[in-house]
Amino acid sequence: MIQAYIFLYILVTLIALCAACAPSLQYYIRAAGTRPPIDSSTTASVVYQFSLGANIENIAVQSDGNLLVTRLDEPELYQINPVSQSASLVHRFPAATGLSGITEIARDEFVVIAGHFSGSSAAPADFRIWKVDVRKGVHNLKVSRIAGIPEGHFLNGVASLGPKENAVLIADSAFGCVYRLDLKTGKYARALEDKTMKPVPGLPTIGINGIKVKDGYVYYTNSFQEIFCRVRIDTSKGTAIGEYEIVATNIHGDDFALGNDGNAYVAGNAKNVLSKVTLSGHIEVIAGDLGSTTVAGATSVAVGRTRRDRRTLYVVTSGAIYAPVNGTYVEGGKVVAVDLGVGTTSFM
Numbered sequence: 001m002i003q004a005y006i007f008l009y010i011l012v013t014l015i016a017l018c019a020a021c022a023p024s025l026q027y028y029i030r031a032a033g034t035r036p037p038i039d040s041s042t043t044a045s046v047v048y049q050f051s052l053g054a055n056i057e058n059i060a061v062q063s064d065g066n067l068l069v070t071r072l073d074e075p076e077l078y079q080i081n082p083v084s085q086s087a088s089l090v091h092r093f094p095a096a097t098g099l100s101g102i103t104e105i106a107r108d109e110f111v112v113i114a115g116h117f118s119g120s121s122a123a124p125a126d127f128r129i130w131k132v133d134v135r136k137g138v139h140n141l142k143v144s145r146i147a148g149i150p151e152g153h154f155l156n157g158v159a160s161l162g163p164k165e166n167a168v169l170i171a172d173s174a175f176g177c178v179y180r181l182d183l184k185t186g187k188y189a190r191a192l193e194d195k196t197m198k199p200v201p202g203l204p205t206i207g208i209n210g211i212k213v214k215d216g217y218v219y220y221t222n223s224f225q226e227i228f229c230r231v232r233i234d235t236s237k238g239t240a241i242g243e244y245e246i247v248a249t250n251i252h253g254d255d256f257a258l259g260n261d262g263n264a265y266v267a268g269n270a271k272n273v274l275s276k277v278t279l280s281g282h283i284e285v286i287a288g289d290l291g292s293t294t295v296a297g298a299t300s301v302a303v304g305r306t307r308r309d310r311r312t313l314y315v316v317t318s319g320a321i322y323a324p325v326n327g328t329y330v331e332g333g334k335v336v337a338v339d340l341g342v343g344t345t346s347f348m
């Protein structure tokens with residue numbers, strides 16, 4: 001019995017010693033307790049910041065790990081190298097004032113939404129949907145027009161239905177519906193519409209915003225209803241085959257990423273935070289704060305794609321132009337790397 005106590009004492013002392021000198025071990029000890037494994041070692045650092053006025057709206061990741069980001073204030077697509085922390089203009093689109101959503105439709109082929117974004121998003125804005133092919137690199141890119149959606153009001157988030165379907169779903173924030181666009185024919189039609197997608201009367205006309213497709217479901221945020229939702233769909237037609245479900249409430253969400261850990265990582269634009277939302281509706285802020293610039297005006301999120309950054313979330317920001325930090329502070333839009341730390345190997 002006494003021997004057992006001595007053994008235990010030595011073991012505890014050893015662990016305490018190691019914990020003091022090895023942060024990673026300390027992490028595992030904490031993770032074994034009741035603390036959630038994510039907050040203790042999460043760090044955030046700026047990858048690249050644009051000049052004041054640049055409003056970064058969305059992000060996708062190339063197979064080589066480079067990031068593609070869209071600007072809402074200019075019709076420009078940029079590539080950000082997260083290693084060298086540099087940016088280069090990939091393409092400037094004609095007949096538009098800005099870009100919104102971007103999604104990968106096949107390896108290194110992306111769909112980008114361009115339109116005329118004005119202060120009032122209540123009027124249709126002559127949206128065009130483009131395909132950007134960077135399979136041979138951004139210096140040999142091919143850009144082609146897939147379709148125009150003239151009756152779109154504020155086409156915003158976009159998600160692929162999968163390479164086999166050769167179609168995307170596009171969220172209309174102002175009208176509160178989802179279009180299905182066939183990428184081969186350019187034909188489109190309204191596929192989803194529900195009260196959980198509508199804007200709130202009297203508030204900015206932004207209902208459904210970010211949209212993602214995973215395992216037969218469409219997931220989406222509604223910014224001003226402050227809800228995160230999902231609906232089971234026919235993955236070919238894009239139409240609902242189940243109830244529209246509210247997964248979480250009290251979540252002011254712009255666009256978001258889905259991790260393979262089953263959680264959504266939601267950019268909380270006006271709240272200056274990045275939140276983790278579980279399928280059971282639990283919300284946890286993992287970066288930022290209302291008065292902080294860390295992810296001020298967060299608009300979207302993407303998961304790193306290489307061995308080096310598969311536990312990293314890249315958050316893009318507007319620079320807090322919609323809701324200045326503390327009422328006054330705005331900055332250039334930026335890309336922030338939020339590293340989830342050593343405990344999240346199952347993330348991807």
Ligand SMILES: *[C@@H]1O[C@H](CO)[C@@H](O)[C@H](O)[C@H]1NC(C)=O
Pocket residue numbers: 291292293325326329
């Ligand atoms: C906002 O206000 C808080 C509280 O006074 C302060 O700590 C923080 O630095 C402010 N943020 C900015 C960006 O000024």
